[in-house]
Amino acid sequence: DREAAVQAAMNIFWNRGFEAAPVSELADAMGITRSSFYNSFGDRESAFLEALAAYRKAAPDAELAMVRPGQPVKPVLRKLLKEVCHFLAGVNDGRGCFMVNSINELATADNALGACMGETVLNRVRVYEKLLKQAVRQGEIEKPHDIRAVARAFFTFVCGLSAISKIIRDEGELWRMCEVFLAGMGFAGGEQPGRMPRSEIKR
Numbered sequence: 001d002r003e004a005a006v007q008a009a010m011n012i013f014w015n016r017g018f019e020a021a022p023v024s025e026l027a028d029a030m031g032i033t034r035s036s037f038y039n040s041f042g043d044r045e046s047a048f049l050e051a052l053a054a055y056r057k058a059a060p061d062a063e064l065a066m067v068r069p070g071q072p073v074k075p076v077l078r079k080l081l082k083e084v085c086h087f088l089a090g091v092n093d094g095r096g097c098f099m100v101n102s103i104n105e106l107a108t109a110d111n112a113l114g115a116c117m118g119e120t121v122l123n124r125v126r127v128y129e130k131l132l133k134q135a136v137r138q139g140e141i142e143k144p145h146d147i148r149a150v151a152r153a154f155f156t157f158v159c160g161l162s163a164i165s166k167i168i169r170d171e172g173e174l175w176r177m178c179e180v181f182l183a184g185m186g187f188a189g190g191e192q193p194g195r196m197p198r199s200e201i202k203r
Helices: 002-016 023-030 034-041 044-058 060-066 074-091 098-106 112-137 147-164 171-184
Strands: none
Touching: 002 023, 002 044, 002 098, 023 034, 023 044, 034 044, 044 060, 044 098, 044 112, 060 074, 060 112, 074 112, 074 147, 074 171, 098 112, 098 147, 112 147, 147 171
């Protein structure tokens, strides 16, 4: 079951980090031999990239790419941060965000993994920038002096929220930080009833 194997690898990488996750431990978590691991994934780097891709598809902010033209952006961003707070405080046992942890560990690496993490950051910022432009067009916010800088600030805040959630694990406390940030960015209020779908990431 490749999906289950990738999920098992994700949890090892998430708990240990890439460099501290040996092939032997990955294979044991998957319930396969080392030779089967190499036959199935090729190498540790490929297994990590597959796990990261699976995480990105199920992470709370994956919903942002599905926002349609004309759909209000402000409530979507507020719901996103609410879902992030819920995810960080409950689902992942104080481990932070797998993607953010990986960025911190690997972004400066001079290899394919470092390049992947750099592109991951740029892609996420592009999504925020696109949504901010949509919010401006729809009259939800005033046009910022530098939309790209605001988009980067949003992504940076989410990364910081992931880091501090390892210490502050109370969902309400995390959300209060988000409310202060959102108010400063001009996104105070405006959420609609309900929450974004729960993440499909398993422990």
